[in-house]
Amino acid sequence: MLRREMWDDQVAQGYDSPGTGMFAPEVLGPTVDRLVELTEGGRALEFAIGTGRVAVPLAERGVPVSGIELSQPMLDQLRTKADEAAVPVVVGDMAAVRVPGEFQLVYLVYLVYNTLSNLLTQAEQVACFRNAARHLEPGGRFVVELWVPELRALPPGQQAVVWESAAGYIGLDTYDVLRQQVVSHHFRFDAEAGREASLLRSPHRYIWPAELDLMAELAGMKLESRHADWTGEEFTAESRSHVSVYRTAATL
Template sequence: MTTSDLWDADAADRYDEAVADMFAPDVLTPTVDLLADLAREGRALEFAIGTGRVAIPLAERGVDVTGIELSQPMVDRVHAKRPDLPVTIGDMATIVVPGEFSLVYLVFNTIGNLRTQAEQVACFRNAARHLGPGGRFVIEVEVPSLRRLPPGQAGVPFDISDSHLGVDTYDVVTQQAISHHFTRQPDGTYRRGTHNFRYVWPSELDLMAQLAGMELEGRYAGWSREPFTADSESHVSVWRRHGEPGPQSVQTLRT
């Protein structure tokens, strides 16, 4: 059983509005540009496809896109927009879909939805299992904000606006974290929501890739391939599968 939070119908219905800034052309266009370039003439598989924010415009570029998603209500939202986009319901760390892909990708911090290191390692292995030789696995994820966490303080605000307050709280021993969202409603009240995740460092991801038979090809501060530096708050990392994976079943990758 996965440790991921499960998005229910209410959360799925509100999702696109809650992340409306992620649909902005200056955010979405560079994302789709890079993924289309990496997919080339091959097929693309999105882990945790959500409501299709990235997959649908990527498919509109002519890329053959397939998705995996844990939440049926989120898949329903995808199919309300694009009925012909194939999506398999299941855990991105274990479920296998037919065929071979030149690109597997996972965006918007979603690797953290897997809240154990073992599940995150299994996710990398599952990506490698779906890739043909030379195929790429791409992840977009924040660099943990612990540099902004003074001793004795548990939380770091990540958004403060008239309509929303967001605070991340961290357990620096277990790498478990919670995003706390306070969203202003039309009547002036606030709705509180939480999202659990496991934060992960770039070097830790590189080791997961190595265990899965992949090597780092590029790391950028954003989708426009900006240089990644010590001050970067997020990264887009690309690993390349360099050989056939070992004979491992789905069951042996779960702990």
């Protein structure tokens, strides 16, 4: 399945969950607070801006935000919240498309589908880093939020890991460790009615933090900081995700 096909009208229309999940204040608030801090009064660019979960509140905080988005249905949902003047968006691939101007901050936020890992080859992921660098002002930052592959939870001979089990939802990943690929399976169902479950699958190429650092080096950026989340929690061997901040040289 092509990435553009995965983000269809059905997914886009059911994506937002105001006040809960990824949209809960305790999740979204620290994200926006940290991004405001990192822009240092400059402009921000979001790769894979989606329905504007982060971009809209960031713009409401006074940060000029632009975006790149591959899916027209996701962009259509964004347009119900903010027009082109408020949040300009270029339609296309975040690994290749150029947005006019330069930015103090380019960011990729971690969603259910792990945006950067939706690029399924190492070459595409490196190209994404290089495209971010092309958009940055001297001294600008590229922020990547991503999950840490849970291979330690994968016993020999087993290919799947259940990473969440809740009322009406089961999330599991199937790994191909030879090719560094994973497919996330999202099962949603009515736990009481016993009706047939719906399934959404999303393919990824998983990336270790050290590999990300090398991609940044290839794009002319260096790691400035890494934390376990947006609140600044220490990143450890037990962390399931990370927020990594990369920076270009102050003079180019």
